[in-house]
Amino acid sequence: MRRASTCITLIGCVAALGLPAGALAVPPTVTFKAKAVPIAGFPHTGNILGAGAAVQAEYTITGSGYGATPQNPNGGNPPLAAVNFFLPAGAKINSSGFGTCPEATLKNTGPSGCPKNSIASPRGNALGEVTFGSERVPEEAELRAFFSPTGGLLFYVAGQSPVSLEFVSSGKYVNYNKAPYGIELQTVVPAIATVPGAALASTKNINIKVGAAIKKGKKTLYYGTLPKKCPKGGFPVKTELIFGGSYGAEREFGIPAETVTKEYKAPCPPK
Numbered sequence: 001m002r003r004a005s006t007c008i009t010l011i012g013c014v015a016a017l018g019l020p021a022g023a024l025a026v027p028p029t030v031t032f033k034a035k036a037v038p039i040a041g042f043p044h045t046g047n048i049l050g051a052g053a054a055v056q057a058e059y060t061i062t063g064s065g066y067g068a069t070p071q072n073p074n075g076g077n078p079p080l081a082a083v084n085f086f087l088p089a090g091a092k093i094n095s096s097g098f099g100t101c102p103e104a105t106l107k108n109t110g111p112s113g114c115p116k117n118s119i120a121s122p123r124g125n126a127l128g129e130v131t132f133g134s135e136r137v138p139e140e141a142e143l144r145a146f147f148s149p150t151g152g153l154l155f156y157v158a159g160q161s162p163v164s165l166e167f168v169s170s171g172k173y174v175n176y177n178k179a180p181y182g183i184e185l186q187t188v189v190p191a192i193a194t195v196p197g198a199a200l201a202s203t204k205n206i207n208i209k210v211g212a213a214i215k216k217g218k219k220t221l222y223y224g225t226l227p228k229k230c231p232k233g234g235f236p237v238k239t240e241l242i243f244g245g246s247y248g249a250e251r252e253f254g255i256p257a258e259t260v261t262k263e264y265k266a267p268c269p270p271k
Contacts, residue, residue, distance in 0.1 A: 027243070028063030028077050032262040034085075034237045036226055040122065042213045045222070047269045049230060052222025054121075054211020057085070060204070061241070066255070067129070067136050067199030076129050076136055077202040078243040079253055080189045083169075086238040088266075089182035090227025093173060097214060097221045101146040106156050106168045114146055117214055120153055120223065121145035124208030131198040132162045139165060139201070145210050147223075148172075153210070155187065163194045165201070180236040191253050200253065226269075234265030 036053040038046035045052045061077050068075035087093075101114035111119075124143040129136050141159035148154045152172035159165035171187035192201040212223045227235070238261065245257030 027258045027260055028061050028241075030062075030239075030241055030260045030262050031060045032239050033058055033264050033266075034239075035266045036235070037209060037211075039211050039213045039222070042220065042222075045213065047226070047267065049226060049269055050228040051226055052211075052213050052220070053224055053226050054209050055087075055224060056209040057206070057239075059206040059239075059241075061206075062204075063243075066202065067131065069134060069136055071135055077204060078255060078258070079191060079200040080203045080241060080243055081191075081245050081247070081251065081253055081257065082189060082240075082242040083187045084240040084242075085185040085187070086176060086181040086240075087183045087185075088227055088231075088235045088237060089177075089180055090229065091182060091235075092225040093183060094221065094223060094225070095147055095151060097216055098147050098212065098223060100149040101154065102149055103154055103168055103170065106146065106154055107166075110158070110166075111144060111146070111156060118147045119144070120147050120212050121208055121210045124206075126157060126203060126207070127205040128159070128165075128201050128203050130163050130165070130192075130201045131195045133195075136199065137162055138204070139163060141165060143206065143208050145208065147212075153185065153187070155208075165192065165194070167192055180231065181238060188251070191251055230268035234268050236263065237266055238263045 034057040036047040037056045039054050063077040064074045066075045066078040099115040099117035101118040105113040126141045126143045128139045130139045139159045141157050144156045146154045155169040169187050169189045171185050174184050176184040214221050241260045243258045244253040244255035
C-alpha cells in the first residue's frame, strides 16, 4: 500500500509553487476538548464514576507560515509529528481479552483484515490539507483506532480525494504519574508527501471516540475505566501536539519542532 498517491492527472504531478516546504512555521493555535461517553451497545457506561467508558476527543488546529502558495501566500498549518494524550489519575486501561491487529495488516490490507474484537473505535474523521499541483487543498479522511499487538493503539487514516491517502500512526502508553495525570498515550504521525519536493500534508481537525467493551461469558471487559473519584472542577486531561522536527528517515519534516500544550477539564458525572 502506498501512503499517498496523487490522482492520475498532469496537475497532480506538478511541484508546489511559493515558499519552500521547509519554511519556519508559526506555532499553531489549538482548541481541544475531551469527555467520557458511553460505549455503544453497553449500558451503564460513559460518564459514570468507576465505569467503563470511551473518550471522545476533538481538536481544531489553525496556523500559518507553512506551504505557502500564490493563492495563499500566508501558508497554513505545519505538519503534525506527534500527539500526546494524558489521562487523569485513577483512569485505567486494560487491553486483556481484546483482539489485536498488526500494523502490517492495516498497511497492506486495511481494516477489513482486522478481527472485529481488535476495533478500538467507531469511525471518526480528520480534516487535513494536502499539496495538489500548485495549490494546498482540503482532504477529508476517516480515522479509526485498533488495538496493537504491542499493547498500544494503531490509528488508521484514509482519504480518497483529491489524493489517495492511507497511513498508520502508532501509539504507546507510558506511566506518567505526575499529578493530576496518570497515563500518557504517545502517538507518532508519519511525514506524508503527496507531491515530491512540495509541502507535506498537515492536519486541521481531528474527531475520534476511543473505547470498547466485550463479553467474556457472563463478564464484561472494558478497555477504559473512569476514576472512582472526580476532582472539583472536572477530570483533568491534557494534550501535547508536536509540529515538525528532524527525526531522519521517514519522519523528516524539515522544519524546527514546535510543541503546543492544551489542558481541559472534562465534566464530572452528574450526582
